[in-house]
Amino acid sequence: MSDVSPATRLEGAATPRGKARPVSFFEFWPGFVFYAPVVVFWIAQAIRHRSLTLPALTNPRIEAGGICGESKNDILDLAGPEAQRWIAPYAGITTQAHPGGDLIMAEAAMAQANLTYPVVAKPDMSCNGTGVRLIETSDALARYLDAFPRATRLQLQALAPDEGEAGIFYIREPGATHGAITSITLKYAPVVVGDGTSRIRDLIAADDRLNAVSTLLLEKLGTDAARIPATGERVRLVFVGNHCRGSTFKDGRHLITPALTARIDAIARDIPDFHFGRFDLRYASANALRRGEGFTIIEVNGAGSEATHIWDPETSIIEAYRTQFFHYGAAFRIGATMRAKGVKRYGALRLLRAWRHQKALMARYPAND
Structure with missing residues (x-):
């Protein structure tokens, strides 16, 4: 079979198939409604394992395991040489305490990282694409930095050129030689x-x-x-590939192959103590992705990430909850193993403070594209 371009209507393409259901009946439920059973499941697991925050131990090198409050730059900085080969080049910077001089500092960091316009600017700490913008000129970067909170970290990243977007969920049990891909989501921007x-x-x-x-x-x-x-x-x-901002998510698990699994596994194992999370990436074609080739990682997410294929309009609510329970169950199980290995507990108050800090920052970021 020849390579399939992301612009075609075939699987893995940049536009979903024709007569599919436009939205699932639960896709835009209020979060407190959809996640209520997940909260009940989480509490049941917490009682079973005697810890409400056990998933925070899944990836001990990442703040809170990646539940919240984690740094995008710090996660990518963990990557070894094999993983770095697949990650879009980036530069981490911090805005100055007072306005003025941010652009000079940012462009110097870009030059050091061999970045040229366009770049993607994103807060170092955020979720759901909050504050992410495509920056095509020096003037646009200056405006973005002026609107950004003072003395706050952000990331400038090379724009991955491929149109296909995907999220690949990965799980590896502590001590296991290899992990597995448990979900692939294909993302179609409107x-x-x-x-x-x-x-x-x-x-x-x-x-x-x-x-x-x-x-x-x-x-x-x-x-x-x-x-x-x-x-x-x-x-x-919309630039940001998020279903709650209008993108369509499709179940891409049919693209899982031994070759792709081996590639993602090698990348994940080159990030120290990484056991549970999602790789967000752009890819050239569905067939290249099956071969474990032709993709660029733009973000690595930890224990707070979802297997987002549940937001495929064709996914049933039973399958959605089955997927949620499987993944959060795995997070508790991995956290329990890491606790047994001596990883220090992550307190509930500490997690609450991290969440509140992230939420406060997100309210101050510039609007996303």
Whole structure:
């Protein structure tokens, strides 16, 4: 079989199949409703293992195991030479205590890391794409830095050129020689193609999925929703690949192969004490991904990450909860093993402080693309 471009309609492509259900009935439930059974499961596991925060021990080199409060830069800095080969180049910087001089400092860090525009700017501590922007010019970077909280870390990363986006979940039991891929999510950013006469808002209304999430998209687009794209012009409506911001997630577990598993396993084992989490990446084609080739990692997430294929509109709620219980059960089991190995407990108050600190920072970040 020849390579499949992300622009095609085949599996792994950048647009989902035609007549699929536009949204699942639970995809946009309030978080407190959807996650209520997960909270009950978490409490049951906490009682069983005598610890509410045991998953924080899954990845002991990462703050809170990656549940919250972790540093994106610090996680990528852990990667050894094999893992670094697959990670998009990046530079970590900290804004100055007072405005002025941030741009000079940032561009010096970019030069040292051999980064050129465009770059992706993202907070060092955040989730769900909060504060992430595509930065194409020096002026745009200056505006982003001016809007960023003072004395706060961020990351500038090379823009991965491939259109395909995926999240690959990985689990390795402590002491095991190899781990396994337990989930792949294919992410399709909302895109419209111009016909030379229709406004962007009209193109959104004509697409079942985009129309179903139009409230998310139109609010972000503002006056640009009235623009008429040229014939054949592809307009990506959201940069951040997140389903709660309008992207479509599809179950990509059919792409799991021994070759891809071996590649992700080698990368994960080159990150010290990494046992549980998700690799977010961009890829060139579905077949290349199956071969464990042609991809670039843009982020590594720990114990707070999800197996996001549950947000495929075709996924049943039973499968969604089965997946959640399997992964959080594994997090508690791995945490218990690490505790038995002597890893120091992570207190509930400490976890609460980390969560509150992250939440406070996220409220101050610039708006994402």
